[in-house]
Amino acid sequence: MIEFSLWDIVRNLLLSARWTVILSLVSFIGGGLVGTLLLFMRIGRRRALQFFAKYYVELFQGTPLLMQLFLAFFGLGLFGIDVPAWLAAGVALILWSAAFLTEIWRGCVEAIAKGQWEASSSLGMGHIQQMRYVILPQALKIAIPPTVGFSVQVIKGTALTSIIGFVELSKAGTVVTNATFQPFTVYGLVALIYFALCWPLSKSSQILERKLNVAHRNH
Amino acid sequence: MKYVFDYAWLTQYWPVLLKGILVTIQLIAVGAVAGIALGIACAWVRSLGPKWLRPPVTAYVELIRNTPFLIQLFFIFFGLPSLGLQMSELEAANLAMIVNLGAYSCEIIRAGIQATPRGQFEAGASLAMSPFETFRHVILVPSLQRIWPALCSQVIIVMLGSSVVSQIATEDLTFAANFIQSRTFRAFEAYFVSTAIYLLMAIVLRQALMAVGSLIFPRRSPR
Numbered sequence: 001m002i003e004f005s006l007w008d009i010v011r012n013l014l015l016s017a018r019w020t021v022i023l024s025l026v027s028f029i030g031g032g033l034v035g036t037l038l039l040f041m042r043i044g045r046r047r048a049l050q051f052f053a054k055y056y057v058e059l060f061q062g063t064p065l066l067m068q069l070f071l072a073f074f075g076l077g078l079f080g081i082d083v084p085a086w087l088a089a090g091v092a093l094i095l096w097s098a099a100f101l102t103e104i105w106r107g108c109v110e111a112i113a114k115g116q117w118e119a120s121s122s123l124g125m126g127h128i129q130q131m132r133y134v135i136l137p138q139a140l141k142i143a144i145p146p147t148v149g150f151s152v153q154v155i156k157g158t159a160l161t162s163i164i165g166f167v168e169l170s171k172a173g174t175v176v177t178n179a180t181f182q183p184f185t186v187y188g189l190v191a192l193i194y195f196a197l198c199w200p201l202s203k204s205s206q207i208l209e210r211k212l213n214v215a216h217r218n219h
Numbered sequence: 220m221k222y223v224f225d226y227a228w229l230t231q232y233w234p235v236l237l238k239g240i241l242v243t244i245q246l247i248a249v250g251a252v253a254g255i256a257l258g259i260a261c262a263w264v265r266s267l268g269p270k271w272l273r274p275p276v277t278a279y280v281e282l283i284r285n286t287p288f289l290i291q292l293f294f295i296f297f298g299l300p301s302l303g304l305q306m307s308e309l310e311a312a313n314l315a316m317i318v319n320l321g322a323y324s325c326e327i328i329r330a331g332i333q334a335t336p337r338g339q340f341e342a343g344a345s346l347a348m349s350p351f352e353t354f355r356h357v358i359l360v361p362s363l364q365r366i367w368p369a370l371c372s373q374v375i376i377v378m379l380g381s382s383v384v385s386q387i388a389t390e391d392l393t394f395a396a397n398f399i400q401s402r403t404f405r406a407f408e409a410y411f412v413s414t415a416i417y418l419l420m421a422i423v424l425r426q427a428l429m430a431v432g433s434l435i436f437p438r439r440s441p442r
Contacts, residue, residue, distance in 0.1 A: 062418045062422065063421070064379040064417055065379070066383055071411065074407045080221070152285065156287040159289045163289075170287065182301075183294075184297075184299070187298045191290050191291070194287060195282060195286055199285045
């Protein structure tokens, strides 16, 4: 039987943490793009698109991410494609993050005082111009702390992709445990690596929020 | 797409689904009650409690909030037995949910306590209430009322997150779906039906929690 040193364990976990980081980035950026699209539907003037975006968000926030992963994994397969785990993981996480980001950003847009809409429309601006020059620049500022905070949820969400067989930090934890029979050490280390990834983001979200509030008070 | 959807298995396997639903309900009921209680205790420590207790509670809250639930679950179920703490799947799942919700609800409740005006503490003291009575009647109840919607959302998030406990073979709704798909090979349909059930449970749970809120909190005219 091979003996595993602590360094062997840590090295393997860190190597697989790359995939956690990559998947988080892809989901967050992809989710941001889809989320932007949904945001424009949600706050736009078309009724049908508003409804679509609203129920999209309800649906993805009201069902477990794990189920979404399973449905992506087996649902994409219905079209006769051989679905690799990374594809299902990416698709599900992008759609899931999009729902949450849309809802966060909608709150930020709605926090902009009604007077801003009225003032800009009295200047003869169209909807797109209002958004581009008046609403979004202000909403963006409020949106930064909760968006950074949500990135933590995305990183934690990627842990579930291990269940459909994508090898990232959590899956590596299981594999290494099966080889070393040291679940306490291995899962402890896995938790610490996740903590090292997430905590700086949580903290910076808090700091950004505090800074932004100060800016608000000085107005 | 040549796939033909088949839901005929439902007639045979609905008791399995029902049992899964009941386990999920049991998990969230225990998790919510004990988790919120733990959250209240932690929020008290972090905002009003003894100074020496604050660092460990803060560490607990930060650690839980910055690691995935799945890893917490694995750590409790697979890791703790090496310290001599053996437990069944259901106990481990319950414990993980309590610990998880405890940390999240601590932060939510603490925000409610911090939003309480300073004068309320002094008003309580001036009515000859003990610190505990002041906390119980003057601080906690209005704070909970203030943050109740956020707390409800968190309970629903934890309920949906509980689908993960199937990974340690706790026989919840997701476990039932996995079981059915392995028997019938109708993976998409099994997960589709259970996803719909989760959605329904989330909607019902939200209504139920809002109803509980309007029952336990005194009605006030809006400020």
